[in-house]
Amino acid sequence: MLKNMRVNVNEFLISLSRTLDFAEKGVLRNNYNHGMRVAYIAGRIALALSMPAENLFDLISYSLLHDNGVMKALLESPSREQFSTETSPSHCEEGEKNIATFPFLKREKNVILYHHEHYDGSGFFGIHGREIPMYSRVISLADQVAVRYAYGYTSDEIIVQINKEARIFDPVVREAFLEMSRYMEFWLGMDDMFVQSSLVAMLPQVQRDLNLQNIRSISQIFSNIIDAKSPFTGSHSRGISEKVGLICQYYEFDEATYWKMRIAADLHDLGKLAVPNEILDKPGKLDSKEFRVIQSHPFYTRKVLEMIKGFEDITEWASNHHEKLNGTGYPYGIEENQLDFNSRILACVDIYQALTEDRPYRRGMAHTDAVKIMGKMADDHLIESSVVEDISSIFP
Numbered sequence: 001m002l003k004n005m006r007v008n009v010n011e012f013l014i015s016l017s018r019t020l021d022f023a024e025k026g027v028l029r030n031n032y033n034h035g036m037r038v039a040y041i042a043g044r045i046a047l048a049l050s051m052p053a054e055n056l057f058d059l060i061s062y063s064l065l066h067d068n069g070v071m072k073a074l075l076e077s078p079s080r081e082q083f084s085t086e087t088s089p090s091h092c093e094e095g096e097k098n099i100a101t102f103p104f105l106k107r108e109k110n111v112i113l114y115h116h117e118h119y120d121g122s123g124f125f126g127i128h129g130r131e132i133p134m135y136s137r138v139i140s141l142a143d144q145v146a147v148r149y150a151y152g153y154t155s156d157e158i159i160v161q162i163n164k165e166a167r168i169f170d171p172v173v174r175e176a177f178l179e180m181s182r183y184m185e186f187w188l189g190m191d192d193m194f195v196q197s198s199l200v201a202m203l204p205q206v207q208r209d210l211n212l213q214n215i216r217s218i219s220q221i222f223s224n225i226i227d228a229k230s231p232f233t234g235s236h237s238r239g240i241s242e243k244v245g246l247i248c249q250y251y252e253f254d255e256a257t258y259w260k261m262r263i264a265a266d267l268h269d270l271g272k273l274a275v276p277n278e279i280l281d282k283p284g285k286l287d288s289k290e291f292r293v294i295q296s297h298p299f300y301t302r303k304v305l306e307m308i309k310g311f312e313d314i315t316e317w318a319s320n321h322h323e324k325l326n327g328t329g330y331p332y333g334i335e336e337n338q339l340d341f342n343s344r345i346l347a348c349v350d351i352y353q354a355l356t357e358d359r360p361y362r363r364g365m366a367h368t369d370a371v372k373i374m375g376k377m378a379d380d381h382l383i384e385s386s387v388v389e390d391i392s393s394i395f396p
């Protein structure tokens, strides 16, 4: 039997989506906390509409994830500079595809796909009125309010703008918003400083027992987002997670450890979402300042994961992937007595994957060449030699 974890999916998602919001601020013009703010506004509208707790719960998950396709859409867009979510139906399509396995209480189709639809049918896909899923109609208005708020418009200006464009919003949703927008407290609650606690305070208390496989289906969504952040990362996280799966089977780990290792592999580079693309995608050599920024990524990974109850092992394995046995790794510089076997596995697979995968500027290395380099690293007491030997026999 798989070990279950009692998780509040909303809380879990808030922790992970903080990194998503961070990554998006580059894309959305310094729009901090966008996902969280949309979730807060959408949630308040839902409460004003007396939506039941279960629906509110799912709506908040959808809201936190509404722009999860941005990284992929951006990667495939011809011009990064001219990219805008307002002109990109593909971020809706990619986002819908990517959440297919998310454990919603009740899955509603096309919520993400239609989150930019207009009530009068003038949106990306020409869907109108009640053909647009209810959650999408709420998110669409919340999104517009959040974007304008981040641009610095006052509450009065935002209300005028929303009313001016009344035709694109569901009248019922707009009414609920207008009703709430009379209260100063509603606006204060979405300030950068308060938005997370405002959101947490209104989360419905829906606890769910998720098995590790369910949790993995969430971590996989984030692994896709991480991989989509840069053409240089390609399918790095996915490749590592698959190989980690193989090696765990080889070591005959129990099922709980197997899934925790897959989750750790999915999320090990989560912190890369916080590294600006100018550095991540820089073709030439990095200067020492840029290099330090890159090296901070496992630290971010730890900071996000350690907030999640029950994620202690996962946090450890995921955040240690650039540590070295002789203490010369980063960002902690810890040594072998603090590096458990599973951390060592992940570090080795990370290197193997990096060496063998194709990059835009070079082909991936052959198995034997990669193993040779890793053997040398093991001789220098950087990585675990027994894992290198096992990789050599499992992966060709």
Ligand SMILES: [Fe+2]
Pocket (backbone or CB within 6 Å): 066, 067, 085, 091, 115, 116
């Ligand atoms: Fe969007």
Ligand SMILES: [Fe+2]
Pocket (backbone or CB within 6 Å): 034, 038, 066, 067, 085, 143
């Ligand atoms: Fe958005």
Ligand SMILES: [Fe+2]
Pocket (backbone or CB within 6 Å): 268, 269, 297, 321, 322
């Ligand atoms: Fe890394």
